[in-house]
Amino acid sequence: MKKPSIAMTIAGSDSGGGAGIQADLKTFHQRGVYGTSALTAITAQNTQGVHGVHVMTPEFVADQIRVVLDDLPADAVKTGMLANASIIQAVGEQLRKHQATKLVIDPVMVAKGGAKLLQDEAIQALLTQLLPQAHIITPNLPEAEVLVGRTIQNVADMKEAAKYLHEYGVAHVVMKGGHMLDHQLTDLLFDGQYFHEVEHERINTRHTHGTGCTFSACLTAELAKGADAVTAFHTAQQFIVMAIQTAPNLGFGQGPTNHWVQLPL
Numbered sequence: 001m002k003k004p005s006i007a008m009t010i011a012g013s014d015s016g017g018g019a020g021i022q023a024d025l026k027t028f029h030q031r032g033v034y035g036t037s038a039l040t041a042i043t044a045q046n047t048q049g050v051h052g053v054h055v056m057t058p059e060f061v062a063d064q065i066r067v068v069l070d071d072l073p074a075d076a077v078k079t080g081m082l083a084n085a086s087i088i089q090a091v092g093e094q095l096r097k098h099q100a101t102k103l104v105i106d107p108v109m110v111a112k113g114g115a116k117l118l119q120d121e122a123i124q125a126l127l128t129q130l131l132p133q134a135h136i137i138t139p140n141l142p143e144a145e146v147l148v149g150r151t152i153q154n155v156a157d158m159k160e161a162a163k164y165l166h167e168y169g170v171a172h173v174v175m176k177g178g179h180m181l182d183h184q185l186t187d188l189l190f191d192g193q194y195f196h197e198v199e200h201e202r203i204n205t206r207h208t209h210g211t212g213c214t215f216s217a218c219l220t221a222e223l224a225k226g227a228d229a230v231t232a233f234h235t236a237q238q239f240i241v242m243a244i245q246t247a248p249n250l251g252f253g254q255g256p257t258n259h260w261v262q263l264p265l
């Protein structure tokens with residue numbers, strides 16, 4: 001067997017399997033890369049909500065990253081739920097030590113059911129300690145509003161917010177439009193010079209649990225295989241739309257998307 005590329009996820013466990021580490025590893029596998037992980041927290045979670053959270057110590061998060069990267073160097077790394085500022089600091093330190101270059105930050109703050117997955121005090125740490133070394137940040141609109149400190153109501157606002165976040169040193173900003181109120185959704189990527197926009201129709205469904213995790217995991221897998229940011233963005237966008245369209249209809253709440261999407265590797 002040809003050696004696969006390696007992608008690592010640093011995120012929380014979703015026991016229901018639709019978001020978090022589980023969505024990331026399933027998506028990595030489906031995109032043909034070998035997935036490794038470091039857990040920041042364990043949630044007791046299903047499609048109806050988060051029923052409990054147990055957060056790891058920053059030391060133990062650092063241990064997981066260190067032993068994995070010492071032995072299985074990642075071609076790309078993504079972060080999801082980071083829980084608090086001490087974990088963000090530990091993650092930043094380890095990734096700098098290991099010179100992890102293709103870093104995707106999914107700034108997970110709140111679960112779709114409303115549970116808080118990042119403390120408010122940690123926002124500043126995310127901006128100053130992770131963004132300068134990141135390749136791509138992928139906020140949804142509520143997360144982007146918190147990060148830039150103003151409301152975002154249309155594509156022009158999304159572009160302004162992308163420019164603002166780019167100033168922190170991140171190479172590319174992807175703004176996800178899943179929370180737009182319109183019938184037509186826009187996702188965009190800003191590379192510091194150009195905006196790359198994708199418009200698509202809102203799919204009328206309750207099965208959107210883990211859409212952000214699945215999208216950013218696909219993006220990370222493509223980067224791990226050597227794709228450039230714009231190509232990876234388009235593949236991830238296609239992947240998530242197909243995953244929502246063909247969701248397996250599981251659970252009584254907001255169900256998971258289809259991680260078995262078939263797209264050329």
Ligand SMILES: Nc1ncnc2c1ncn2[C@@H]1O[C@H](COP(=O)(O)OP(=O)(O)O)[C@@H](O)[C@H]1O
Pocket residue numbers: 139140141176177178179185186187201202203204205208210211212213215237240241244
């Ligand atoms: N109902 C939907 N129909 C079509 N695409 C969607 C829908 N909801 C989310 N998406 C897409 O899924 C991706 C993740 O977006 P979003 O849901 O905003 O992220 P998050 O899960 O972080 O809130 C984006 O590409 C977005 O356009």
Ligand SMILES: Cc1ncc(COP(=O)(O)O)c(N)n1
Pocket residue numbers: 011012013014019020021043045080081108110111112113117208209210211212213
């Ligand atoms: C462990 C974990 N990480 C991330 C999410 C966000 O996913 P979503 O926004 O779809 O609820 C989640 N619910 N749980």
